Amino acid sequence: MLKRNRSLVDVDRDYLIHPVTSFRGHEARGATLLQSARGMYVTDMDGRELLDAFAGLWCVNVGYGQESIAEVAAEQIRRLPYATGYFHFGSEPAVRLAQRLVELAPPSLTHVYFTLGGSDAVDSAIRYIVHYFNAIGKPGKKQFIALERGYHGSSAMSSGLTALGNFHRNFDVPLRWQHHIPSPYPYRSPVGDDPAAVIAQSVAELRAKVAELGADTVAAFFCEPIQGSGGVIVPPTGWLKAMRETCAELDILFVADEVITGFGRTGPLFACEHEDVNPDLMTVAKGLTAGYAPMGAVLMSDAVYQGIADGAAPDLPIGHGQTYSGHPVSAAIGLEVLRLYTEGGILANGRHVAPRFAAGLDGLSDHPLVGDVRGRGLLGAIELVSDKTSKKRFDPALKLPERLFAEGYRNGVIFRAFGDNILGLAPALCCTEDEMDMIFARIRQTLDIIL
Numbered sequence: 031m032l033k034r035n036r037s038l039v040d041v042d043r044d045y046l047i048h049p050v051t052s053f054r055g056h057e058a059r060g061a062t063l064l065q066s067a068r069g070m071y072v073t074d075m076d077g078r079e080l081l082d083a084f085a086g087l088w089c090v091n092v093g094y095g096q097e098s099i100a101e102v103a104a105e106q107i108r109r110l111p112y113a114t115g116y117f118h119f120g121s122e123p124a125v126r127l128a129q130r131l132v133e134l135a136p137p138s139l140t141h142v143y144f145t146l147g148g149s150d151a152v153d154s155a156i157r158y159i160v161h162y163f164n165a166i167g168k169p170g171k172k173q174f175i176a177l178e179r180g181y182h183g184s185s186a187m188s189s190g191l192t193a194l195g196n197f198h199r200n201f202d203v204p205l206r207w208q209h210h211i212p213s214p215y216p217y218r219s220p221v222g223d224d225p226a227a228v229i230a231q232s233v234a235e236l237r238a239k240v241a242e243l244g245a246d247t248v249a250a251f252f253c254e255p256i257q258g259s260g261g262v263i264v265p266p267t268g269w270l271k272a273m274r275e276t277c278a279e280l281d282i283l284f285v286a287d288e289v290i291t292g293f294g295r296t297g298p299l300f301a302c303e304h305e306d307v308n309p310d311l312m313t314v315a316k317g318l319t320a321g322y323a324p325m326g327a328v329l330m331s332d333a334v335y336q337g338i339a340d341g342a343a344p345d346l347p348i349g350h351g352q353t354y355s356g357h358p359v360s361a362a363i364g365l366e367v368l369r370l371y372t373e374g375g376i377l378a379n380g381r382h383v384a385p386r387f388a389a390g391l392d393g394l395s396d397h398p399l400v401g402d403v404r405g406r407g408l409l410g411a412i413e414l415v416s417d418k419t420s421k422k423r424f425d426p427a428l429k430l431p432e433r434l435f436a437e438g439y440r441n442g443v444i445f446r447a448f449g450d451n452i453l454g455l456a457p458a459l460c461c462t463e464d465e466m467d468m469i470f471a472r473i474r475q476t477l478d479i480i481l
C-alpha cells in the first residue's frame with residue numbers, strides 16, 4: 031500500500047536501496063537528494079549550492095549542464111532510441127563512437143565492445159580473455175592477477191578482482207581464479223618511497239605470483255594506472271611501463287582499467303599515455319559519457335580480436351552480450367562528450383588548471399592532520415594521520431570519513447572520504463582557477479573544524 035503525504039526523503043527510506051550504503055545507516059540518516067546542477071555546482075533539495083570536487087563519482091568530467099549533450103540526446107531519442115547490437119544489427123552512433131575511440135586510444139587497441147558501465151566492462155574483458163586463450167589453444171590460462179587495494183567493480187566477476195575488504199564482507203563467494211599482489215603505495219611501502227625500489231618490488235611480486243601459479247595457468251594482470259577507490263594511490267613514473275613489459279615477458283595479457291583515469295582525468299586522454307604504454311586490453315566507463323548516460327567499453331588489441339575470431343566457429347554466435355551494448359543514445363552522448371574534450375577545449379582546460387590543483391594539494395601538506403598529499407592531473411588525495419612521524423592512522427571508531435564528509439558538506443564542498451583516513455578529489459575538467467582555490471579553501475576550513 032502506498033503511504034501518502036510523506037516527504038521524498040521518507041519515501042526514499044521506504045522504497046529505495048542505495049548502492050554501497052548501509053541499509054540501517056540509511057534508514058537512520060536519510061538521503062541527500064540533489065535536484066539540479068550546473069558547471070561545478072550541484073543544488074540539493076533544500077536549495078543549498080555545493081561545489082562538487084568529485085565530479086559526481088569521478089565521472090562528470092565535462093561538468094554539469096552541457097546543453098549540447100542534452101540536444102544530442104534528445105535528437106537521438108527522437109530519431110532512434112534503441113537498436114540492438116545483436117544479430118549483426120547496430121546504429122550509426124555506436125559505429126562512430128567505436129571508430130573515434132580507436133583513433134584516440136593507445137595504438138595497440140583496435141576493436142571496441144560496449145557495455146553499460148565499468149563493472150561489466152571488466153567482466154567482459156575477463157570473459158573475452160578466457161575465450162581468447164581457449165581459442166588460441168592455451169586453455170590452461172584461467173587465473174587472473176590484480177593489485178591489493180584495487181577496485182574493478184562489484185558485479186559477480188569484477189568483484190573478484192576488487193581487493194577492498196568492504197566489497198567482500200558477507201559476499202564471500204568462493205572464487206578461486208583471482209589473485210592479488212601488493213599495491214605500489216609509496217607513502218606506506220615496506221621498501222620506502224624510492225621510485226626504483228617501489229617499481230622493482232611490484233615487478234618481483236608479479237614474477238613471484240606467476241611463478242607460484244605457473245605461467246601456463248595465468249591469463250592476465252589487471253591494474254588501474256592510479257588506484258582510485260583504494261585511496262588514489264599514485265605509483266612512481268615508470269611503474270606502468272615496467273608492469274606492462276613484465277607481462278609481455280611472462281606471456282600474460284596486460285589490462286589497463288582506465289575507468290577513472292581515462293578521459294583526461296590525469297592530463298592526457300588516457301593515463302597509459304604518460305608512459306607510452308600499449309595495453310592488450312583497456313576498460314573504460316565514467317568519463318566516456320561523463321555520467322550523462324550509462325556506458326562503458328572494452329578496447330582490445332588486434333591480436334586478441336583475431337585470436338577470438340579465428341578460434342570461434344564462424345556459424346555460432348559468441349555467447350557474450352547485453353541488451354544495451356552500444357546503446358545509440360549513450361553512444362551519441364559519448365561522441366558529443368569526446369568532441370567537448372577535444373575540440374570543445376575541456377581537456378586543455380583540465381591541463382591548464384592542473385598546476386593550481388597540485389598547488390592546492392601541496393598547500394595542505396603543512397596542516398597538522400595531513401600526512402601525505404598526492405595526485406596527477408585532476409585526480410588527488412589527502413591522507414590524514416593522527417601522527418605525522420609514525421604515519422599512524424586515526425582510530426576507525428572516530429568515524430572520521432563520515433564526519434569529514436558532513437563538515438565538508440556544511441562548508442559547501444563535496445569530496446569523497448575513503449577508508450578511515452583518505453580524502454579523494456576529482457573535480458570536473460571545466461573547473462576554473464577561482465573555483466579550484468575555493469575548493470581548497472573549503473577543504474582547509476573542514477580540516478580545521480575536525481582538528
Ligand code: PLP
Pocket residue numbers: 146147148149150152181182183184254258259287288289290315316326
Ligand atoms: N573499474 C574502476 C577502476 C572503477 O573505479 C570502477 C568504479 O568506480 C569500476 C571499474 C566499476 O565501474 P561501475 O561502477 O561503472 O560498474
